[in-house]
Amino acid sequence: MSTIAASSSSVNGVSRRRTTPSPLRVGRGKVLWLASPLAALFLTASPARADLRMCNQTASKVGISLGYRDTQGWVTEGWWDVAPKGCETLLRGALAARFYYVYAVDYTRGGEWNGRSLMCTRDTEFTIRGVEDCLARGYDRNGFYEVDTGEQKSWTIQLTDPSQPGAP
Numbered sequence: 331m332s333t334i335a336a337s338s339s340s341v342n343g344v345s346r347r348r349t350t351p352s353p354l355r356v357g358r359g360k361v362l363w364l365a366s367p368l369a370a371l372f373l374t375a376s377p378a379r380a381d382l383r384m385c386n387q388t389a390s391k392v393g394i395s396l397g398y399r400d401t402q403g404w405v406t407e408g409w410w411d412v413a414p415k416g417c418e419t420l421l422r423g424a425l426a427a428r429f430y431y432v433y434a435v436d437y438t439r440g441g442e443w444n445g446r447s448l449m450c451t452r453d454t455e456f457t458i459r460g461v462e463d464c465l466a467r468g469y470d471r472n473g474f475y476e477v478d479t480g481e482q483k484s485w486t487i488q489l490t491d492p493s494q495p496g497a498p
Contacts, residue, residue, distance in 0.1 A: 384432070391436075431447050443475060452470055
């Protein structure tokens with residue numbers, strides 16, 4: 331029986347929960363929300379934030395890896411665990427690039443969302459600099475699909491099931 335291992339990390343002040351993909355069984359996580367009426371008031375009064383978000387519109391639990399170019403070159407990061415019909419923030423703050431690249435794995439039914447842009451990944455939590463010589467450096471190589479944000483400062487990617495009616 332295989333499960334997904336989860337961990338938390340903080341890179342450049344961005345905190346995220348990552349998981350390791352597994353083609354087999356996935357454990358279910360629970361989140362406990364505690365809020366007072368005063369806290370709820372502050373949550374609703376906060377200004378809109380500029381982030382890169384991923385919303386999973388499928389009935390499956392998915393793992394997400396992200397590729398992008400920063401001031402030092404290409405970076406790939408993963409894994410974010412996104413529940414069915416749930417959303418996760420992948421990058422916090424105003425977007426610095428027009429194009430981002432996504433590779434996603436369907437933990438529930440198998441399969442993946444991929445594209446033609448080859449980038450480095452690995453099975454466990456990762457941040458990898460550079461997209462060249464993935465295999466020689468001990469990483470996997472996967473095809474990522476391109477997301478054009480149109481130079482917006484905030485963007486939400488909608489991950490859909492191609493077999494669902496009305497899916498793009």
